[in-house]
Amino acid sequence: xxxxxxxxxxxxxxxxxxxxxxxxAIDAYNSLYQFLSIIRQPDxxxxxxxxxxxxxxxxxxxxRTSNYMSEGIKPVYVFDGRPxxxxxxxxxERIEIRKKAREExxxxxxxxxxxxxxxxxxxxxxxxxxxxxxxxxxxxxMGVPWxxxxxxxxxxxxxxxxxxxxxxxxxxxxxxxxxxxVNLVRNMAITGxxxxxxxxxxxxxxxxxxxxxxxxxRMEITREQLVDIGILVGTDFNPGVKGIGPKTALKLIKKYxxxxxxxxxxSIDIPHYEEIREIFLxxxxxxxxxxxxxxxxxxxxxxxxxxxxxxxxxxxxxxxERINEFKKFREQRNLDAWF
Numbered sequence: 001x002x003x004x005x006x007x008x009x010x011x012x013x014x015x016x017x018x019x020x021x022x023x024x025a026i027d028a029y030n031s032l033y034q035f036l037s038i039i040r041q042p043d044x045x046x047x048x049x050x051x052x053x054x055x056x057x058x059x060x061x062x063x064r065t066s067n068y069m070s071e072g073i074k075p076v077y078v079f080d081g082r083p084x085x086x087x088x089x090x091x092x093e094r095i096e097i098r099k100k101a102r103e104e105x106x107x108x109x110x111x112x113x114x115x116x117x118x119x120x121x122x123x124x125x126x127x128x129x130x131x132x133x134x135x136x137x138x139x140x141x142m143g144v145p146w147x148x149x150x151x152x153x154x155x156x157x158x159x160x161x162x163x164x165x166x167x168x169x170x171x172x173x174x175x176x177x178x179x180x181x182v183n184l185v186r187n188m189a190i191t192g193x194x195x196x197x198x199x200x201x202x203x204x205x206x207x208x209x210x211x212x213x214x215x216x217x218r219m220e221i222t223r224e225q226l227v228d229i230g231i232l233v234g235t236d237f238n239p240g241v242k243g244i245g246p247k248t249a250l251k252l253i254k255k256y257x258x259x260x261x262x263x264x265x266x267s268i269d270i271p272h273y274e275e276i277r278e279i280f281l282x283x284x285x286x287x288x289x290x291x292x293x294x295x296x297x298x299x300x301x302x303x304x305x306x307x308x309x310x311x312x313x314x315x316x317x318x319x320x321e322r323i324n325e326f327k328k329f330r331e332q333r334n335l336d337a338w339f
Contacts, residue, residue: 026169147160
């Protein structure tokens, strides 16, 4: 879920064509959860093969990534490693929420309430180790590079943007900005028409770009202060302060300078705030990766997706054609790289 600072950041709408030739470091877990949540039957049942194995994540990963590549985007997926100790409570809470949602989904299915069933099924999505390994195997067959982060995937992706190896980090969460991503792209995995929960209303979801420096200058704060704002609002590592949203947090940090002064002036106690600040400002990252987009292994990809997981051969071949369109972009550098 991440830190909710969407109300104080400015962003611009993007077209995939504007990312042509650029390397985008994609938060793998974030994307896979999106695919598991969205790619489902009307009653919320995920896609499955003939052996009952969930394949929604593979479907989203293949078809969405092949679309990126046909647009000339150079995707690299970044996978989470060992989470910080402070995140374990959040992870445990999410597991319980998903368990409860699954029970409510099954009940709604029995009652024939399709709308509630689908909503609860989305909340019950759970990414397993097997799914992660399948995703990595699929990327290898597609010729798409992936990076194993030592800890938070978003931290690693942000580091890659600061290093100049990627133009932007792609995630739905704003944590990437706190981790120092030069640019953040949102809505890459969920572009298209989406139905609003419990409403008969559809909205168009489009990619958007958020530049860190532009936002820091507009808000007249430093990245360190942005991290303090995030801690006040709440992160994956702390619940935040009740009654303080992003706009109020911004005012408080601009007035008092840093979180220590806010806590003193407002008689607030935020446990582990220094440790949380350190997680965002100096997270574990690695240079042990190589970004190379290789030829798709058509035969093994078809065998994996169609032979092993029952996907439509026609649709998979169509995705392979889109991946092959990427050949002309593989060695092409974006003009920005020369300046």
